[in-house]
Amino acid sequence: MPIRRQHRWLYPIDWRELSASIRFRRAKGRCEGCGRPHGCTVTHLGDGQWWDDERQSWRCGKGKMVRRRAKPAEHGPPGRTTRVVLATAHLDHDPFNNAPGNLAALCQRCHILHDKAEHLRRRRLTYLARRALGDLFTEPYSV
Template sequence: MPIRPENKARYPKNWKREIRPAILDRAGHCCEGSPAYPDCRARNGEPHPVTGSRVVLTVAHLDHQPENCDPDNLRAWCQRCHLVYDAEHHVETRRRTGEKRNAQMALFDGAES
């Protein structure tokens, strides 16, 4: 998953240069398998054996905290594994974003009165 601009400062300076490559090397540039798909071993850059889409390995934070770069908290996952693992987290993030947007709109609407 791409790093959102508002979260970029939460990642260590050596994320791209050292941490991410070390996790991908540990995994042999294959998906390490997620709780939903423990046997997934989709290989980076090749067609996914189930979906057929080109695999782009991502590095997932199991606790969703970019600051926690302990190797035990990080997994090399294909898009399928990462998206399924993060599904609930994405729903919660969308809900909070919607609430903020609605609050801002309410302030804006009130300013016109």
């Protein structure tokens, strides 16, 4: 996931190398949250369960085996497919803390779940800012 322009100054100059080290050397190209492999297209059910082609079994959102489902069909249900891309996440949400213990290689799903509270906070601020601009330039919103 690319870093937004207004947040680039928060990251060190060698962030690309540091991120690659965490994602591919330490995590060996797999999500540290659920075990999905980087760059592969996986079949998933939308609730976190996904098909692991390497082990020929379903896995839950935490990466543990789920034995109750059959192998997915080639071009039919169950599930949808997603291409997995790993990103490096700050576990304490502080971009200045780049200690290896504070960084984790996460897939899109695990990263968005990890950052859920921050995304909700930013969304609330965006709504409040839009409402304030509406009050300033038009008239107050009616309840």
